[in-house]
Amino acid sequence: MDVHSHVLVVDDDEDTRGLLSEILAKEGYDVETASDGKTALERITDRPPDLVMSDIHMPSLDGMSLLEELRSRNQDVPVILMTAFGSLKTAVDGLRSGAFDYLSKPFIVDDIRLVVRRALEHKHLSRQNQALKEQLRDRYRFDNLVGSSAGIVSVYKSIARVAHTDSTVLLQGESGTGKELIARAVHANSARSAGPFVAVDGGSLAETLLESELFGHERGSFTGAVASKKGLLEKAHQGTCFLDEVADLSPVLQGKLLRVIQEREIRRVGSNAPMNIDVRIIAASKKDLDQLVKAGTFREDLYYRLNVVTIQIPPLRERAEDIPLLTQYFIQMYGQKKSPPVTGIAPEAMSLLTRYWWPGNIRELEHAIERAIALTPQSVIFPEDLPQSIQTATVQAAAQARGWVTLAELEKDHILRVLEAHNQDLGRAAAILGIHRKTLLRKLRYFGYPC
């Protein structure tokens, strides 16, 4: 946060103005003063401050009226009311009318510092959240895809370019980068959008089951096939079939898929009669198909058929500038359902998110935000609401930046990772670490870990 934040002190008492100016200037703030509410309004119009500290009782426009005037002008500057000891009720009324906080006179210097810092942090945070909300509403979106980095904008352009053609598309990207969402966007922007979108996971089923899932089967074609059944490719007729984890298809199924693409026809298991189908195939893989072809585990002819247009989706760590926007998007998605609603994230927590390397990409970020929202009792996400792995990763990053790491940091990091990986089960973690449970507890208490 900017230490040169501009604070306007409003008080009819000259000594109070002097005292506050001195304290705040020492903290690095740029301080201006006014002796009554009317003068304050003129100053605010000329140069809007980041924070207003106003006495409640003043001649010509008191603190409460100043607050009301600011709110009626839709000016969202935080206001701290100052009150003489005894007029607490007015201060509480002020909070109800939207003051950020109040300070009682005589002042305690540390209270002033703390309340001012919190008010400015709050201002900074709400400004940041507002900017992100506007970005989300106006731009940086393509269907349900969010992001403004060069990497994701180039993906949007590719989607727009290929959607209207009927070509087969190959999506290459790590797990959780949004391949299915992108496939849906291609379908939604194509001439087939009124037709079905059918997703098939090539890695989820054993070969024979997958074959009958994909191509369907005739009654009696194998034990248990009591009725004939449409396959997923048939169900996708006149629409799009999204084939995820295409690298996991067995050689036999790779051959059959190649035939579908070449001949535009399928045969149900147990049938010799071919059926014409009109399906656009979008295939996806987290493994590099080019490498698999070289290694001889993926058919080269199928690769060339799939690879007519390839969209490379960059991992989240290579487009860290998208993290704040995505975070805000997920806060809006999950935070509204909570009571009280979660509407923002503290700058320290956001800083942890932007420094983490996200091996699980956007899916991992989405889960981290969803979990933090479920855990936090407040309306803002703080660092301690984030998974331990994200909190500790930052220690590692800092150590790496220094080029070394202390033994104590290494030990703490390792212990917390093992605990995280085993759902905080102390017994299992102690066994894996090769130490007694009591020793583990002692170390955790020493780290300040709640147990």
Ligand SMILES: Nc1ncnc2c1ncn2[C@@H]1O[C@H](COP(=O)(O)OP(=O)(O)OP(=O)(O)O)[C@@H](O)[C@H]1O
């Ligand atoms: N750009 C994005 N904007 C908003 N949400 C996104 C974006 N990309 C991905 N997501 C969300 O992240 C999650 C994972 O996305 P998706 O399932 O499409 O990834 P994937 O690459 O297909 O993963 P996998 O390879 O593991 O199947 C989903 O909940 C999706 O809605």
